Amino acid sequence: MSSAVEKKYYLNLPLWPEFDIFDKTVDGLIPSARIESWEDYDRVVRFYCDNDHEDNYVFRGQKHYKWQLEPTLDRLVHCAVTENVAEKQLRNFKLSTRGRLQDKSVLxxxxxxWALGQHHGLATPLLDWSQSPYVAMFFAFEGADDPTWVDDDTGELNNYSRTVFILNKSFIQDLIDDEGILQAGEQLQIVEPSIDDHGRLVNQAGLFSFAPYGEILESSLERHLAESGVDTDDVKEVAKYICRIHIPNEKDTRQACLKKLRKMNIHHASLFPDLIGASGYCNDLIRDSIVSSEKDRQNEEVSATLIDEKKQRSEKFESISQYLLDKAKVKGFLNDGLLTNEFVARSVTPQQINYVIDELFSFINEKAGVDWYKKESVLARLRNILRRAMRKQQFPEDHIDSSAQTLIQIAARESIIIEKEDWLQDEGDE
Structure with missing residues (x-):
C-alpha cells in the first residue's frame, strides 16, 4: 500500500491477522484490521472460535465504521457516564416500572x-455483546446506511465499512475479586443476566460489558492490562484482548451477507422472539423480493440488449465469414502455408490438409466471434482444436505446433483485411 492516506478508511489498515491503530479519532485505543470482503469473515470466526479460544471471546457488530464503543447513556450525556447520572437514571427507571414487572426480584x-432496561430501550451504561460472531455480523449489517452518511464534497455515501469488535471476555471475568461480589459501576465486568423475560438474550447468546463509572471500556481495559503486565504499547499484544475488524461496505454487500445469515437461522424473527422480530423478518423478506424482482427486470433488459447486439454482430460476422469461406484464395493461402514445410508436405495428403483447414473455418464461423484474433482465450482454444485435428490426420508430431501457429496467423491476417474492407464499405454507404 502506498504511504498516501486512502479515502476509504479501512484501506489504510493492515489485512487481518495484522493490526494497527491508524487513527485514534476513529479506532481509539483499539487495534484494528480489515478483511477484503464479508466472505473472509469465516476465517476470523475459525480463529477466535477454535478449541484454543473457545468461549474466551465475545463479539459486537456496529453499522458505521466511525462509531465508538459507547453505551447509550454515555451518548446521551456526551461523556463517560458518572455515578451520579447513572443513579438518577436507574432510580427513575425503578419508579417507572412500578406495577409493570412480573418478576420483582430484578429490583x-x-x-x-440495567440489563432489563437495556432490552426495553432504556439508555444504560451497558454494551451489548454476543458469544456468537455471526450474530454480531448480523447487527453490523442489518440496517441500511443512513441517508445522512454522505461525503460533504461528493454527496456520496461514505460509510465505507461495517465493523465487528472482539473482546476477551475471560480476561475481564478473571478480574473479579475473590468473593465475586461487585457493585454496579465499580469495576470493569461482564454481566450475564439471569432474567430474560422475552428470550432475546438466549436467542442472541447475549451478555453485556459494564465499565466503571467515569471510564470507557477501552481505557479501563488498558489500565487493567497494564496492571497485569501486558505491554499496552504493543498493538499485537493488545489485539489479543480487544480488537476491531473492518468489513467493506460495498454495494449489494449487505443483502448478500444477510441472506447467508438467514440460511444459518440468524435473522430478526430468530433473534427477537416477539412481534417486533417477526415484523423485522417480514420486512427483510419483502425487501429481498423487491430487490430480486428489480434485478430480474434489469437482467431481462440487459439480455434483450445483448441479444440484439449479438444478432447484429452475427449478421455482420456471417457476411465476413462467408466471404472468408468462399474465398478460394484464402484456402489457398492456408494450404500454401502448410506446404512451405517440406516435411509436412511429404507426410500428409491434400485431403488431410483440407480436413484441418475445414476445422479452422468451422470454429471461426460458428464460435470465435468477429475479433477472435484479438482474444487470447479464443486463440488458445483454436490452437487446441487444430492440434487435435492434426493428430487425428497423423501430421508429424514435431511440426504440429508450428503448423497450427502458421494457420492461425494466415487466418487472422485475412480476417483483418476483410474487416477493413467491410468498414470501408460502411463508410462509403454513409
Whole structure:
C-alpha cells in the first residue's frame, strides 16, 4: 500500500491477522484490521472460535465504521457516564416500572435492572455483546446506511465499512475479586443476566460489558492490562484482548451477507422472539423480493440488449465469414502455408490438409466471434482444436505446433483485411 492516506478508511489498515491503530479519532485505543470482503469473515470466526479460544471471546457488530464503543447513556450525556447520572437514571427507571414487572426480584440487583432496561430501550451504561460472531455480523449489517452518511464534497455515501469488535471476555471475568461480589459501576465486568423475560438474550447468546463509572471500556481495559503486565504499547499484544475488524461496505454487500445469515437461522424473527422480530423478518423478506424482482427486470433488459447486439454482430460476422469461406484464395493461402514445410508436405495428403483447414473455418464461423484474433482465450482454444485435428490426420508430431501457429496467423491476417474492407464499405454507404 502506498504511504498516501486512502479515502476509504479501512484501506489504510493492515489485512487481518495484522493490526494497527491508524487513527485514534476513529479506532481509539483499539487495534484494528480489515478483511477484503464479508466472505473472509469465516476465517476470523475459525480463529477466535477454535478449541484454543473457545468461549474466551465475545463479539459486537456496529453499522458505521466511525462509531465508538459507547453505551447509550454515555451518548446521551456526551461523556463517560458518572455515578451520579447513572443513579438518577436507574432510580427513575425503578419508579417507572412500578406495577409493570412480573418478576420483582430484578429490583434486588442494579445490574439485572440495567440489563432489563437495556432490552426495553432504556439508555444504560451497558454494551451489548454476543458469544456468537455471526450474530454480531448480523447487527453490523442489518440496517441500511443512513441517508445522512454522505461525503460533504461528493454527496456520496461514505460509510465505507461495517465493523465487528472482539473482546476477551475471560480476561475481564478473571478480574473479579475473590468473593465475586461487585457493585454496579465499580469495576470493569461482564454481566450475564439471569432474567430474560422475552428470550432475546438466549436467542442472541447475549451478555453485556459494564465499565466503571467515569471510564470507557477501552481505557479501563488498558489500565487493567497494564496492571497485569501486558505491554499496552504493543498493538499485537493488545489485539489479543480487544480488537476491531473492518468489513467493506460495498454495494449489494449487505443483502448478500444477510441472506447467508438467514440460511444459518440468524435473522430478526430468530433473534427477537416477539412481534417486533417477526415484523423485522417480514420486512427483510419483502425487501429481498423487491430487490430480486428489480434485478430480474434489469437482467431481462440487459439480455434483450445483448441479444440484439449479438444478432447484429452475427449478421455482420456471417457476411465476413462467408466471404472468408468462399474465398478460394484464402484456402489457398492456408494450404500454401502448410506446404512451405517440406516435411509436412511429404507426410500428409491434400485431403488431410483440407480436413484441418475445414476445422479452422468451422470454429471461426460458428464460435470465435468477429475479433477472435484479438482474444487470447479464443486463440488458445483454436490452437487446441487444430492440434487435435492434426493428430487425428497423423501430421508429424514435431511440426504440429508450428503448423497450427502458421494457420492461425494466415487466418487472422485475412480476417483483418476483410474487416477493413467491410468498414470501408460502411463508410462509403454513409
Amino acid at each position: 434486588n440487583s442494579d445490574t439485572e435492572l
